Amino acid sequence: MKKLMEMNHVKKSFDGNEVLKDISLSVEEGEVVSIIGPSGSGKSTLLRCATLLETMDAGDLIYLGEKAAKDENGKTVYVKNNELKRIQQQFGLVFQNFNLFPHYSVLKNITDAPIHVQKREKEEVLFEAKTLIEKMGLSDRADYYPCQLSGGQQQRVSIARALAMKPKILFFDEPTSALDPELTGEILKVIKELAREKMTMVIVTHEMNFAKDVSNRMIFMDQGVIVEETTPEQMFQSENQRTREFLGQYHNLG
């Protein structure tokens, strides 16, 4: 198995408040990893460090064996910007609140970066975007603007936008938390479909049934540490006090 991403001994503080305390995590090709944990436990911060939106204080960050950041005497040193830009092409991120570009149509949201960042052939990008739009069930919405779409449709556009960059690994930060309950299903379905296609994904979620279904591995985080990391089956039968307490809040486990 090929290791796509690796984080070693990552630490991160915000003004003296240590949010990530020595986190290590690695993701292999084709794997789906879910991260669960109470709010404030550092899940978003972990994803933001992995996607270079936040700088780590200590630890390594490695994509496909290529170091984006390396720990030197307990302090993270990042590689040069042009190298980071290249490494950045390996991953995508789907935000909780979509962060679509409101002034771009659905099609332009999806195609603009592949054309103007990756400098790929316009025809090819447009063709692939059409396929993605179809796959997301948005064929009749290509020329719409984000404000004309439901939350679920917007999130599907943002997933398509991330996929259009052909990332090796896709991160999701609570992709359904901003959606009305009746709309979460359509997003979870899309992610499950991606899992079937062996897309490598790391998903922060509060949807326990979904996490159980879709993941190969689950990580339970609390107060900046990984409390438990195991298969979904074992996670839900955990003997760990904190894990049990946390999972106990979700009564709808089927």
Add this chain to the structure above:
Amino acid sequence: MSLQVMLSQLSAGMVTTILIFVLTLLFSLPLGLIISFGRMSENFLIRNIAKIYISIMRGTPLMLQLLVVYFGPYYIFGISISSSYRAYAVIIAFSINYAAYFAEIYRGGIESMPDGQYEAAKVLGYTKNQTFFKIILPQVVKRILPSVTNEVITLVKDTSLAFSIAYAEMFTIAKSIAASQKSMIPFVAAAIFYYVFNFFVASLMEFWEKKMSYYR
């Protein structure tokens, strides 16, 4: 003086007024953007220079600034002022003054942009320049359009301040004809002109705002 002669003199002034208006916008809009960057700079010195600049430009009368720009070279440096400098002085004074107002409008617009837009752009690999010009600025323009409209309408009326250095724009001419002919007609004509000009400008801005309303 016949009405015809009066109007033809006034119309020369109109053209000058429109020219002041257009040139001031042409220079002050981009200059304002640069000053707003300075105002938001992480560099303490640059940020505070921009801050003081804006504060002075907004805190003193435009007419006074115009006089300083016009007479300053002579009083401060002893450079004799040629009459052609009058036109430059008007454009310089108006541009640096309006740039200060625009800078604050831009800053308000830029700071109101949610972080998520920058983060989405960063994860997609856009460069800083691409992010600003493709993602941020178009949205900022939409947000600030109503405030810009206010400034632009004020500018139409402010062009008349050029009379203070006797620059021959609409208002200066109207005033001198009115005095020499002992007639109210030039003032009435001037009023109509400014009103129609502003009506036109306001309609244009409204049209633009409508055009931008395809998204929220």
